[in-house]
Amino acid sequence: MPVWNRGTRGIRGLSRAVALEGSQKKGRSLLQFLADRFYDVQALREYLLQKQVLKVHQKNRPFTYIKERFGPHAAGAYFILKQGGAVKFQGKEWIRSDAHGHFSLDFLKFQAVPVEAVDASGCAINYQGLDSLLALKELQSLWLQRCPHVDDWCLGRLHPLANSLQELSLAGCPRISERGLASLHHLRNLRRLDISDLPAVSNPGLTRILVEEMLPSCQVLGADWAQGLPSGPEEQSQDRASPIPA
Amino acid sequence: MLRRALQLGLGRGLLGRGLLGRGLGTHRGGSTLGKVEGSGGYRGSWVAPVSSYVTFRTRDPAHDGKTVGRLGEGDQNGKVSEIKKKIQSVLPGGAWNPPYDTSYLPPEHSDVVIVGGGVIGLSVAYWLKRLEKPRGAIRVLVVERDHTYSQASTALSVGGIRQQFSVPENIQLSLFSEYLAVVDDPPLDIQFNPSGYLLLASEKGAAVMESNVKVQRQEGAKVCLMSPEQLRNKFPWINTEGVALASYGMEYEGWFDPWCLLQGLRRKVQSMGVLFCHGEVTRFVSSSSHTETTSGEEVTLKRIHEVHVKIDRSLEYQPVECALVINAAGAWSGQIAELAGVGKGPPGTLQGTKLPVERRKRYVYLWHCPQGPGLETPFIVDASGAYFRREGLGNNYLGGCSPTEEEEPDPGNLEVDHDFFQDKVWPPLAQRVPAFETLKVRSAWAGYYDYNTFDQNGVVGPHPLVVNMYFATGFSGHGLQQAPAVGRAVAEMVLDGHFQTINLSPFHFSRFYLGEKVQEHNII
Numbered sequence: 056m057p058v059w060n061r062g063t064r065g066i067r068g069l070s071r072a073v074a075l076e077g078s079q080k081k082g083r084s085l086l087q088f089l090a091d092r093f094y095d096v097q098a099l100r101e102y103l104l105q106k107q108v109l110k111v112h113q114k115n116r117p118f119t120y121i122k123e124r125f126g127p128h129a130a131g132a133y134f135i136l137k138q139g140g141a142v143k144f145q146g147k148e149w150i151r152s153d154a155h156g157h158f159s160l161d162f163l164k165f166q167a168v169p170v171e172a173v174d175a176s177g178c179a180i181n182y183q184g185l186d187s188l189l190a191l192k193e194l195q196s197l198w199l200q201r202c203p204h205v206d207d208w209c210l211g212r213l214h215p216l217a218n219s220l221q222e223l224s225l226a227g228c229p230r231i232s233e234r235g236l237a238s239l240h241h242l243r244n245l246r247r248l249d250i251s252d253l254p255a256v257s258n259p260g261l262t263r264i265l266v267e268e269m270l271p272s273c274q275v276l277g278a279d280w281a282q283g284l285p286s287g288p289e290e291q292s293q294d295r296a297s298p299i300p301a
Numbered sequence: 302m303l304r305r306a307l308q309l310g311l312g313r314g315l316l317g318r319g320l321l322g323r324g325l326g327t328h329r330g331g332s333t334l335g336k337v338e339g340s341g342g343y344r345g346s347w348v349a350p351v352s353s354y355v356t357f358r359t360r361d362p363a364h365d366g367k368t369v370g371r372l373g374e375g376d377q378n379g380k381v382s383e384i385k386k387k388i389q390s391v392l393p394g395g396a397w398n399p400p401y402d403t404s405y406l407p408p409e410h411s412d413v414v415i416v417g418g419g420v421i422g423l424s425v426a427y428w429l430k431r432l433e434k435p436r437g438a439i440r441v442l443v444v445e446r447d448h449t450y451s452q453a454s455t456a457l458s459v460g461g462i463r464q465q466f467s468v469p470e471n472i473q474l475s476l477f478s479e480y481l482a483v484v485d486d487p488p489l490d491i492q493f494n495p496s497g498y499l500l501l502a503s504e505k506g507a508a509v510m511e512s513n514v515k516v517q518r519q520e521g522a523k524v525c526l527m528s529p530e531q532l533r534n535k536f537p538w539i540n541t542e543g544v545a546l547a548s549y550g551m552e553y554e555g556w557f558d559p560w561c562l563l564q565g566l567r568r569k570v571q572s573m574g575v576l577f578c579h580g581e582v583t584r585f586v587s588s589s590s591h592t593e594t595t596s597g598e599e600v601t602l603k604r605i606h607e608v609h610v611k612i613d614r615s616l617e618y619q620p621v622e623c624a625l626v627i628n629a630a631g632a633w634s635g636q637i638a639e640l641a642g643v644g645k646g647p648p649g650t651l652q653g654t655k656l657p658v659e660r661r662k663r664y665v666y667l668w669h670c671p672q673g674p675g676l677e678t679p680f681i682v683d684a685s686g687a688y689f690r691r692e693g694l695g696n697n698y699l700g701g702c703s704p705t706e707e708e709e710p711d712p713g714n715l716e717v718d719h720d721f722f723q724d725k726v727w728p729p730l731a732q733r734v735p736a737f738e739t740l741k742v743r744s745a746w747a748g749y750y751d752y753n754t755f756d757q758n759g760v761v762g763p764h765p766l767v768v769n770m771y772f773a774t775g776f777s778g779h780g781l782q783q784a785p786a787v788g789r790a791v792a793e794m795v796l797d798g799h800f801q802t803i804n805l806s807p808f809h810f811s812r813f814y815l816g817e818k819v820q821e822h823n824i825i
Contacts, residue, residue: 098436207494207495208493208495208553210495211497211551211552211553211555214551214552232492233676234492234493234495234496236676237494237496237677237691238494238495238496238497238555241551257694258694261694262694265675265676268675268676269675269676
């Protein structure tokens, strides 16, 4: 098979035959080194990705010991504080973890005091971690702004909080689309819903109207209904008048 | 002078060989019909055996003067077998490395051959590659006849996923379908709508529905039973006349885009190193052995050795030596099973039990209704069997109905019968949702169910007699949601010899012979 072998040998020969100087040569040989070990580099990248995924899973593990010993509210609060969020018990102040991730464990003494509000903005909560949140039966306010792993499947799980939840914020979550928002109709007591700035929603203005129809007693904060509509006649004539940009 | 004459004589011999060589070349089963790039290469390839044929002739002084054509003498025996091997290799199916491009052909050896590249076949391939130890241990080949998936049930499916089945194994299978949300890198968005399923039951079916919900709840499905009153409160646009009970699935239920899943699986599976072939399986070459069972009966066990894969739009085929064959051909699995010899025997025996999976045609219609139900619409299945779901944000709906046994349409083609919508789908839906009195049908299509005529449930596991053929088919319209779990179960069966995560032994092939039905009542 002289044709094929000559081909590949030719490419390698070419890379060695071309004269390069200094750092360019070093850079080239590093790339050549990596390219020769393509499958090893791929395996390393996959391993690093798996480690990242495992890290998120580890953050969302269930805290069964705390739940059995101190009750579901304390377990939920511990979970949120560990992730870097903030928790407000009924009648108490907001408890937040500091810059190093440390927080006081005083709340474990509140035996049956329910959690009223949870601020989980930016936390790495995922589908599994929602188990800890769903145990908070008297939660009134839930803020999930900019959570990178909250997606449509998670929204489908929020229905156990229907009796108590009054305020929900999903602003800036990159994985939420209008399909997940359709499952919010279970939350009959919802009074404030923030669905602004959702990049995965295909038609934000229309989605806001449809969600408003779905939840009649809820105030929906979202995209302006006129967003996405074609521009009016005044704007069009302006374009025609000044074709050359300033 | 004598030398000169010998050389001339041998030269003529060379010509003779060359002609003979060209003659043999054209016998290669039709591949001269255009797949080969330039017949110059063809002729060039024939120089090799001819020249080596000639060279060891001249080097043997003992045979000077003899005409070429004399074979099989003394120390030429080894060379003779070499020549025979070379001649055999250029006939179709030989292990020869041609200099022209053969990348369209499947490999000559493959550990596992999966017949069918739909969602079930790809799921089995994914799990085989994921569960194998060490990495790259198994070579998997997926043979798919149609790369456009124009008739594949996966692509034409409505895409629903639900927990509300009546058989515990089915419910467990659907619970496992949450793997659909975590298919590996890159993150796959299958456009899942978690809106849930709403099954409506009349007076007659209310008791069955209650017992089904009890089974579902035992397996962990989140289902709630609703009375007509509660139904009216929740969904005011439903007309609850004739509805005695409704079961509403709250979690892991809804619908998604099966094409996204299919393409995502294809990409993932290709990145894991599974080989694809665009061809059709035309023949299985197998061997039989006779043994006795413990009770003294004679059984014939078959083992498939080769799969003949015929390339699309060509007469060329490639025999692929394999260790296992997985039948995931969906609506066409019955034909593949027949090729393997399943069902060839006296009726009533295990040899004579055919695979009872056949193609059934189902219609799906897309209509627009401006006053129709809003964003919260679940996947509604009426007591009459008609179903519909919301599609997108523009008041479009997808729906259909399963025909009764008498009105089964002819599965020969995928033509749509629009009268079926007028007569069988629209009236029950318009009665259930009064807003659907005014609607406009936008489009319609038809797809196949791989319908299991025995009990409408899948067949998973090896065949008792054809020992290396595994089935993963016959899901009768629910293959899409059960694909991840079935793939995992088959991969575990192949790699470990038994099921580990879910026990799918009730779905074994032998139930067709033993007559044990695993009847699923909640089939749409």
